[in-house]
Amino acid sequence: xxxxxxxxxxxxxxxxxxxxxxxxxxxxxxxxxxxxxxxxxxxxxxxxxxxxxxxxxxxxxxxxxxxxxxxxxxxxxxxxxxxxxxxxxxxxxxxxxxxxxxxxxxxxxxxxxxxxxxxxxxxxxxxxxxxxxxxxxxxxxxxxxxxxxxxxxxxxxxxxxxxxxxxxxxxxxxxxxxxxxxxxxxxxxxxxxxxxxxxxxxxxxxxxxxxxxxxxxxxxxxxxxxxxxxxxxxxxxxxxxxxxxxxxxxxxxxxxxxxxxxxxxxxxxxxxxxxxxxxxxxxxxxxxxxxxxxxxxxxxx
Numbered sequence: 001x002x003x004x005x006x007x008x009x010x011x012x013x014x015x016x017x018x019x020x021x022x023x024x025x026x027x028x029x030x031x032x033x034x035x036x037x038x039x040x041x042x043x044x045x046x047x048x049x050x051x052x053x054x055x056x057x058x059x060x061x062x063x064x065x066x067x068x069x070x071x072x073x074x075x076x077x078x079x080x081x082x083x084x085x086x087x088x089x090x091x092x093x094x095x096x097x098x099x100x101x102x103x104x105x106x107x108x109x110x111x112x113x114x115x116x117x118x119x120x121x122x123x124x125x126x127x128x129x130x131x132x133x134x135x136x137x138x139x140x141x142x143x144x145x146x147x148x149x150x151x152x153x154x155x156x157x158x159x160x161x162x163x164x165x166x167x168x169x170x171x172x173x174x175x176x177x178x179x180x181x182x183x184x185x186x187x188x189x190x191x192x193x194x195x196x197x198x199x200x201x202x203x204x205x206x207x208x209x210x211x212x213x214x215x216x217x218x219x220x221x222x223x224x225x226x227x228x229x230x231x232x233x234x235x236x237x238x239x240x241x242x243x244x245x246x247x248x249x250x251x252x253x254x255x256x257x258x259x260x261x262x263x264x265x266x267x268x269x270x271x272x273x274x275x276x277x278x279x280x281x282x283x284x285x286x287x288x289x290x291x292x293x294x295x296x297x298x299x300x301x
Contacts, residue, residue: 055284072115075226076123081119094106110132138159139151180202195219216228216250245263248266249293
């Protein structure tokens, strides 16, 4: 009887392990799931560094921790990498690191400024802005830094690229029509099309995870920056924030239900999160330093 019970218990434990339920079989918990994180820039340690935190603001951790200025983080779609901008030689260059801060690797190396990286959906490409041709242009390169190619190539300034979720499009801001507007182009640089068209500045675009929306920053309703969202073809622009402070640099959560952004409504820049309809705006960093440039990612298996 004892042997029967032992065999029965072993069979049950093995079956549970096969479906990933390890509690009671010595595993100490269920299956691992990815956790939602936000990478961001902070000046709390005396200079700008890249931090990461849970999406509710807990677990704020310094990833870069060096004397250079580190800014503008961007998660890869699989959450394994963070591209960012650093200035070890006095000008901005693009770096990449693992999502835990290890393996920091320089990808660009020239006397111009290279900044504002954005991963393609499959992680094989990084779009960025570079001033190497005399003004900022949108470039793309392989994720190892090879094949750096100018996509926009005009006399105006082109800034802050954002890959669409399927990798076929890149949204960006340009001042080629006299003020900053949101444009979109194919990922090879052709088909450059203006999406916004007004006398105010529209910039800092960010695609939603399903590609149907673009969140952006605009001053069209006054003299301060607010967060807007529009359809990815430029129609139906809708204001999400409305206060006397500066609200800018939106970033969608992986499921599209939330938007993180930067606001100085509490006296200095902090990271806020709101629902994608603009409700529930909440400060999640809340300290005396400047916290900005959020990027969502799903980290883990």
